[in-house]
Amino acid sequence: LNFLTSVREISTLEPELEHTLTSLEKMEEELINLGFYNVITTPEQLARKMGVPIEGVRNNLEELAGKMYVLRLYDEQGNLLGYRSRIAEITRLTSYLKQRFSEDDIYDAPNLVSSVKLRVRDRYVTRRSKPVETLLNELDGYILKQFLDSWKTIKNILKAWLNYVGIEKVSDFQRRTTLDIFNVLQRMHVGQLETDSMALVAETGAGKTEAYFIPFLTYLLLRKSKLYAHHAKKVRLIIVYPRVALSLNQLARFTRYLYRINEEIKKCQKLPKVELHIGIDNQSIPRNYPTLKKALKKNRDYSKFWSIYGDRAYYERLSCPVLETLVGKIKFECSQGIYYDTNNEKFLCNEGHELPIKLFKDQVYHSDVDIVIMTPNTLMRRLFENSFIRFLENTAILVLAFDECHLYSGLPGAHTALIFRRLFKLIQRLGIKTLVLGISATMSSAEEFFKELVLIKPRVITPKEEELERKSVEYYLFVKPEQISIRRAKISVADVEEGMDETEEELKPIKPLSTMIQTLMCVMHNMRRTPLKNKGLGFVDSIDTLHRWYYAQKDAEDRMLFGLRTKKVEKCQKCKNGPIISCPEYSVGECWYFAKFDKVSLGLDKPLDFQIYYSERREELQENKDCILSTS
Numbered sequence: 001l002n003f004l005t006s007v008r009e010i011s012t013l014e015p016e017l018e019h020t021l022t023s024l025e026k027m028e029e030e031l032i033n034l035g036f037y038n039v040i041t042t043p044e045q046l047a048r049k050m051g052v053p054i055e056g057v058r059n060n061l062e063e064l065a066g067k068m069y070v071l072r073l074y075d076e077q078g079n080l081l082g083y084r085s086r087i088a089e090i091t092r093l094t095s096y097l098k099q100r101f102s103e104d105d106i107y108d109a110p111n112l113v114s115s116v117k118l119r120v121r122d123r124y125v126t127r128r129s130k131p132v133e134t135l136l137n138e139l140d141g142y143i144l145k146q147f148l149d150s151w152k153t154i155k156n157i158l159k160a161w162l163n164y165v166g167i168e169k170v171s172d173f174q175r176r177t178t179l180d181i182f183n184v185l186q187r188m189h190v191g192q193l194e195t196d197s198m199a200l201v202a203e204t205g206a207g208k209t210e211a212y213f214i215p216f217l218t219y220l221l222l223r224k225s226k227l228y229a230h231h232a233k234k235v236r237l238i239i240v241y242p243r244v245a246l247s248l249n250q251l252a253r254f255t256r257y258l259y260r261i262n263e264e265i266k267k268c269q270k271l272p273k274v275e276l277h278i279g280i281d282n283q284s285i286p287r288n289y290p291t292l293k294k295a296l297k298k299n300r301d302y303s304k305f306w307s308i309y310g311d312r313a314y315y316e317r318l319s320c321p322v323l324e325t326l327v328g329k330i331k332f333e334c335s336q337g338i339y340y341d342t343n344n345e346k347f348l349c350n351e352g353h354e355l356p357i358k359l360f361k362d363q364v365y366h367s368d369v370d371i372v373i374m375t376p377n378t379l380m381r382r383l384f385e386n387s388f389i390r391f392l393e394n395t396a397i398l399v400l401a402f403d404e405c406h407l408y409s410g411l412p413g414a415h416t417a418l419i420f421r422r423l424f425k426l427i428q429r430l431g432i433k434t435l436v437l438g439i440s441a442t443m444s445s446a447e448e449f450f451k452e453l454v455l456i457k458p459r460v461i462t463p464k465e466e467e468l469e470r471k472s473v474e475y476y477l478f479v480k481p482e483q484i485s486i487r488r489a490k491i492s493v494a495d496v497e498e499g500m501d502e503t504e505e506e507l508k509p510i511k512p513l514s515t516m517i518q519t520l521m522c523v524m525h526n527m528r529r530t531p532l533k534n535k536g537l538g539f540v541d542s543i544d545t546l547h548r549w550y551y552a553q554k555d556a557e558d559r560m561l562f563g564l565r566t567k568k569v570e571k572c573q574k575c576k577n578g579p580i581i582s583c584p585e586y587s588v589g590e591c592w593y594f595a596k597f598d599k600v601s602l603g604l605d606k607p608l609d610f611q612i613y614y615s616e617r618r619e620e621l622q623e624n625k626d627c628i629l630s631t632s
Contacts, residue, residue, distance in 0.1 A: 006087075006474070006475045006523075006527055007123070007472050007473070007474050007475075008472060008473045008474075008475070008528075009471070009472045010022075010470060010471065010472055010473065013067075013069075016056075016060060017060050017063060017064055017069075019050075020046070020050070020057060020060040020061065020064065021060075021064055021069055021070070021085065022120070022122075022473055023046060023049060023050050024041060024046055024061075024070065024083065024085050025085045025087055025088065025120045025473070025475075026120050027041060027045075027046060027049050028041065028084070028085055028087075028088040028118075029118050029119065029120045032088060032091055032116070032117075032118045033117055033118060035115075037091060037092040037095045037096075037116070038092060038581075039084060039088055039092075040073055040081055040082040040083070040084060040581075041082050041083055041084065042081075042082040042083075043057045043058040043061055043082075043083075045082075046061070046083075061083050064083075065083065065578070067600065068086070068528070068594065068597075068598045068599075068600045068601070069085065069086055069528070070083045070084060070085050070086065071083065071084045071085075071086070071089055071578055071579065071593060072577055072578030073578055073579060073581050074575075074577070074578055074579070074580050074581070075580065075581065075582065076580060076582050080578075081581065086526070086527075086528060086594065087118065087120070087475050088118075089526070089593065089594070090477075090522065090523060090526045090527065091116050091118050091477060092589065093522050093526065093589045093592060094113060094116050094477065094479055094519055094522055094523070095113055095115070095116045095589070096111075096113070096588055096589025096590070097111070097112045097113050097515070097518045097519060097522060097589070098110060098111055098112060098518070098590075099112055099511060099514045099518065100518075100561065100564050100590075101561065102564075103564060106564075106585070106588070106590050107588075110482075110510070110511070111482055112481060112482055112510075112511055112514055112515040112518055112519075113479055113480065113481060113482060113515065113519075114480045114481060114482045114483060115480045116477065116478065116479050116480070117477070117478040118475070118476070118477055118478075119475070119476035119477075119478075120473060120474075120475055120476075121473070121474045121476065122470050122472075122473060122474075123470070123471050123472045123473065123474050124203070124468040124469065124470055124471060125203060125205060125206065125468065125469060125471040126171040126173050126174075126202055126203065126206040126207070126463045126467050126468060126469075127171060127467055127468065127469045128169040128170055128171045128174075128207070129169060129171070129172075130169055130170050130171070130172065130175055131168065131169055132159070132162050132167055132168060132169065132170055133159065135170055135174075135175050135178060135214075136155055136158060136159065138175070138179060139155075139178075139179070139182060139218065142179065142182055142183055142186060143186075143222070144186055144189065144190065144222075146226060147222040147225070147226065150222060150225040150226065150270070150271070151222065153225075153268055153270045153271060154218065154221045154222060154225065154271075156268075157221065157261065157264045157265060157268065158214070158217070158218060158221075160260075160264045161257065161260050161261050161264060164260045164323065165256065165257060165260065165323070166331070167210060170207065170210075171206065171207060171463065171467055172463075172464065172467050173202055173206060173207075173211065173461070173462070173463040173464075173467055174206075174207045174210060174211040174214075176461060177198075177200060177208075177211035177212065177215075177461050178211055178212075178214050178215045179215075180198070180459075180461065181198070181211075181212055181215040181216065181399075181435065181437075182215035182218060182219060184196045184435055185215065185216070185219040185235070185397060185399075185435065186219070188397050188433040188435070189219070189223070189397070193433070194433050194434075195433070195434050195435075195436075195456065196434075196435050196436070196459075197435070197436040197437075197438075197450070197454070197456040197457065197458040197459070198435070198436075198437050198438070198458050198459050198460075198461055199437075199438040199439075199440070199443065199446040199447065199450045199458040199459070199460045199461070200212065200437060200438070200439045200440075200461050200462075201440055201441070201443050201446050201460060201461070201462045202441065202462060202463050203441050203463075204441045206441075206463065208439050208441075209250070209253070209403075209439075212399070212401060212437055212439070213237075213254075213257070216235075216237050216399055217257075217261070219235060220235055220237075220276070220370060221261075221274070223235050224272075224274045225271055225272065225274065232396070233394055233395060233396035234367070234370070234394055234395050234396065235370075235395070235396060235397040235398075235399075236369075236370055236371070236372070236391075236395050236397075236398055236399070237370065237371045237372075237398075237399045237401065238371075238372045238374065238398065238399070238400050238401070239371065239372070239373050239374075239401045239403060240374055240375065240376060240379060240400070240401070240402050240403065241373065241374075241375060241403050241404065242375065242376065242403075242404050242405075242407045242408065242416075243375070243404075244282050244283065244284075244375055245615075246403075246404065247280060247282060247373050247374070247375060248280070248282075248317055248318060250373060250403075251278070251280045251318065251357070251373055252318060252319075252321040253321065254278050254371060254373070255278060255321050255322075255355055255356065255357050256321040256322060256323060258276045258277070258278055258356040258371075259321075259322050259353065259355060259356055260322075260323075261276055262275055262276055262356055275356070275368070276356055276370050276371075277356045277357070277358060277368055277369045277370055277371075278356060278357055278358070278369070278370065278371040278372070278373070279357065279358035279359070279363060279364030279365070279366075279369045279371070279372050279373070280357070280358075280359065280364065280372070280373040280374070281361060281364050281372065281373070281374045281378045281382065282374065282375055282378055283378075284302065284305035284306075284315075284317055285359055285360065285361055285364070286301075286302055286306070286360060286361065287360065287361045287362055288360045288361070288362045288363075289313060289340060289342060289360065292306055292308075292313060292360075293308060293313075296308055304316075305317055311341065311342045311343055312339040312340065312341060312342070313339060313340040313342070314337050314338065314339045315338050315339070315340070315347075315359055318338050319333075319334075319335045319336065319337060319338065319349075320333070320334040320335060320336045320337070320338055320349035320350075320351065320353055320355065321333055321334070322334045322349070322351075322353045322355075334349060334351050334353060336349040336350035336351045336353075337349065337350050338355065338357075340359065340360075347359060361387070362387070365382075365387045365388055365390070365391040366391075367391075367394055369391075372391075376408075376415075376416045376419050376420075379419055379423065380419045380422075383419070383422055383423060383426065389426070389430075392426065392427065392430055392432060393430055395430075395432050396432070396433065397432070397433045397434075397435070398427065398432050398433070398434045398435070399434075399435045399437065400423075400434060400435070400436045400437065401437040401439060402420070402436075402437065402438050402439065402453075402454075403439045403440075404439070404440060404441075405438045405439060405440050405443065405449075405450065405453060406440040406441075406442050406443040406444075406449070408453055413453070416453075417452070417453050417454070420453065420454050421454070421455060424454065424455070424456075436454055436456055436458070438450040438453070438454070438458060446458070446460045446462075447460050477523070479515065479519050481510065481511065481512050481515040482510045482511070482515075483510065484510050513545075513548060513549060513552060516538075516540075516549060516553075517549070517552055517553050517556055520536065520538060520553065520627070521553075521556060521557070521561070521562050521608075522592070523536075524536050524608055524626065524627060525562050525566065525592060525594075525595045525604050525605075525608075526592055526594045526595055526604065527601075528594075528598075528600070528601050529601040529602050529603065529604065530601070530602070535625075535626065535627065535628070536608070536626060536627035536628070537627070537628050537630070538627060538628070538629040538630070539629075539630055539631065539632045540629075540631065540632065541631065541632050542631070543614060543616075543631060546612065546614065546629060546630070546631055547612070549629060550610060550612040550629050553610055553629070554610050557607040557608050557609075557610065558607060560607055562592070562595065562607075563605075564590070565590050565591060565592040565595070566592050566595040566596050566604075566605050568596055571583075572591075572596065575593070575597075576597065578593075579591065579593050603626075608626040608627055609624065609625050609626045609627075610625065610626065610627050610628075610629060611625040611627075611628050611629070612628075612629050612630070613628050613629070613630045614630055614631045
């Protein structure tokens, strides 16, 4: 079973045109899923379905056809029969796919696809409509009396930081979460609360990270402004990510945030000497510099993560995330290499930015670290180390954030849940006030799931229905390969009774790899493509299948097998306004009309450039590639 998905941003069309196109696609979806792949829709049918005047629908369909979002379909006499959307045409072409290698095998090549299903779904995102300044003003009413004299200064630091990272507005979901978490931290500060738990569930890109980081950062700065000189116990944030790659990605994000905050603090005369730091702990982080140097001399352990040049130890998995400003307001990442300067024992980049990160274990659990990023496996090992226990002993309030926690299911989830419960036992024994956060985009039954994971019932915070706005349309295409019936001996002799057949039937795909290759070729050469959003991503379960797919797909593109369906001949000129449905090549799916005639999209009639990618290859993803093939 092949599964393909694509997204169409609704902002690319005027609202009236977008509504007409989506209505057409959803009308076609119903018929396609009944097996009518050659669906044709007239303006009258669509207008009746939409409940609007025919003339407006006809004009919209003509405009969409001019922009190559839909096809005009004609008979041999040149009469307009109706229209078909681009995704419906791609679905039809997919249902006809054959394993072709030459121009003369159009009717002899074996069919590859048994059936196709299409789903058209609206995608909603959380609307960000509230200015950040409004949120900060709301925090005025939550500030404890002992922090009031430093709040104005810290508020200005937060404003400057949010402006620097480009956060101008927040959603009501972010606002509610920020106020709720900040209130909990303040109550813990005055001893009214010992433990609390929340589950933040919102779609990817809803700003869940900022929703918990802004209140934590606000309280952290307030606390440091008053208690720094008294060597009081700390407030800390530990973030647990299920994947090392994700943790490194988020480390870059938090490093960018903290760097800017530290720079703003330096400008401020009213705060004591306050500086924020973040550490990460995973398999690439050595104990200290001498340990790293010793390991690299033996060319093992850390050689794929670190390199040493003179008195500098470069960490290869991260580049400088600090934002630089070009002319005007154009911002870009520094992206220079990050190294440990053995002379001043700090992490710098080649441009001289002093970064607030700790990349040695002896530094990560030091008293001046405010945020630690780790994975569940790293957490399990640290639970028995004195350095980690001392780190917790010096903590008064701990925020524990479990990101992407929906991944903790099944047997790995049970293992992870036991690790978390051991951590909570340790926290309880040490008397640390704790706020536990479960963060996910797809956590179903969040309250029950998170309670089972950490044994604490959470309050679920999620965007309200009125906060959501329609952002895009998603297409899901399910492709079932042609199958062959294979008879084999029954596995269990006990299943065979006297006089019964000792064999059983098993259905297997005939050419699953060929189906994948031809399907991807069909979709990539017919989908609408733009300069900025012009990528394909392909996933399979095994590295062996991945290699076979990559080399076969690359060979098919290099030999330009797609050209068998995109080559223009003299009679194609009759179809420049839209295909004639009785054309022999078109009727059997061997004319890829959009690849032939679409001048709006780029490179549909050119070979695609592929890259294979998985962790063992350790290659950089190349931006100029059309399609990345990887493991699930």
